[in-house]
Amino acid sequence: MTRLLRDRRGVFGFVVLLVVIVCAIAAPLVTNGEPTALRDIVATRFIPPLSSDAHGVFHAIGTDRFGRDVWTRLVYGARISMGVGVLAVLISLGVGVVVGAVAGYWRGPLSVALLGLTDFALALPRVVLLLLLAALWQPSTALVVTVLGLTGWMGIARLVHGEVRALAARPFVEGAVAVGARRMRILARHILPNALTPVIVAAALGVGNAIILEGGLSYLGLGVQAPTPSWGNMIASGSDTLVNAPWVATAPGVALVLVVIACTQLGDALRDVLDPNLRR
């Protein structure tokens, strides 16, 4: 941790993500708490940033075409977008670690089948699959999480597979076998904790990617549905009012780019800290 904070990239990623997460959790405290409420639309719509509307309410980054405060929607959108990204990656992690570990530790037909499945899933065009899955059912936040999670586990499975195979041949595993530990226990207690380093890095990068894809699906109307704010559907609805109110589309995009940069930087820093061999 200290070494992570000595790395400039690590500090940047850590601080940005911390601020965004704290804001998202404390959303009712840092905003007006009403991301979807519609009031006096005519008097409050398209208020530019850093100014007050006719009722004297101050709007830090203005209002959208329904008079909703963009800052409030941005922070509540962070809850959705970050939540979707993190949950999707957790699903990918769950599937990927199980598939990779089983395929790496149990040799034989099961391993061959799982590796075949991974290669097959890797060969599926992800964007086409996303569109297909997201458009076939009624769009919802849960569907986006599931779809992103189920199309993102293959890289992690490969990583874990490689690590587990290499670790299974190491003397300390042999020792555990000699003491009579059961295979499940050896895998869970001795091998997996040692195999997780590249997985954590891949997960950090995966969150950024998942947030971008969630935004894309929401932009196409296949993701999180209005009026629930997500950064993707805020960009989509903001691009309709680009002439009157460019800030509506700009703000969520800036937030999104910052979070994705933070994820990649944190991932890079983590890799260097956790695995000194890879340091450049």
Added chain:
Amino acid sequence: MLARLGCRLLAGLAVVLGVVTLTFLLLHLAPGDPIDIMLGPAATAEQRIAQRTVLGLDRPLPAQFATWLSRFARGDWGNSIAKGQPVRALLGTAWRETAWLVALSLLLSYLAGLAIGAVQAALRGSRLDTFLSVSTITLFAMPGYWLGVMLVLVFTYWARLLPAFGTAGLDSDYLHGASWLIDRLRHLALPLATLTLIGIGSAARFVRGAMLDTLSQPFIVTARAKGLRPRRVAGHHALRNALGPVVTLLGLSLPVLFSGAVFVEAVFAWPGVGRVLVEAVRARDYPVVMAATAISAVLVVAGNLIADVLAAWVDPRVREGGRTATP
């Protein structure tokens, strides 16, 4: 080499078959019926049944799948349910629009990415390197749909320089020669810039990494010890060796030509594959979705093969050792 290629081809064929089967199952298991969307809520039960028979949707699923597969393999991709046009014509037109946009952007972003990445690696740790790193990381993190919207804001609404929608102006049919070309190029500018800028981000990052990997190897030390000028070491020794993984990556981006611009196409109303696909999935237009998925699967498999062949072509070690280079 040939035996390995044959093996890979067979495996690739299996993958394509698997993708197509999976798509077929998903399409037919998911709720929603093309007949409902086609005929609307006012249609009678008899009309529905008649339409089902016409389209062959009343037959058992395995039979439908077998028919589709044998026809597809023979080049008969059927007609779009929603639009009535032949699927081949529909996808052919859309594909042309996507392919030349994406091909141009790939070419430009790889050229720029190679140059930027090589400069960064050569001047590692300098101010320029830091500046370029920050820029490429930012570009890398940008989603196409947002960068596109921002470019529209600046160049269409503020500067009033470039058109934001479609592939040609409304008066395109009356333009000839140079003015027609200029109209097309002006429409191409913003989508191309969006895709290229994002592409530069990943290409430059990748080239920089590959170059630094190569620069840390012993033969570079030897080359320097021989007294070669730094520029020659960077260009002749390092860049050439770093090209291997870059070329592999280029091969892997073949499927991008077909489906890589879905989101950017949506921003610029570009009539490409992405738009056709989104519309087709929504309308449960089975033949269009099946054909489009099959093509993307074939392209993924072909891209992997081409990447391997290119890697062997650039790097004799891969050829001799039979080792596959993965980026």
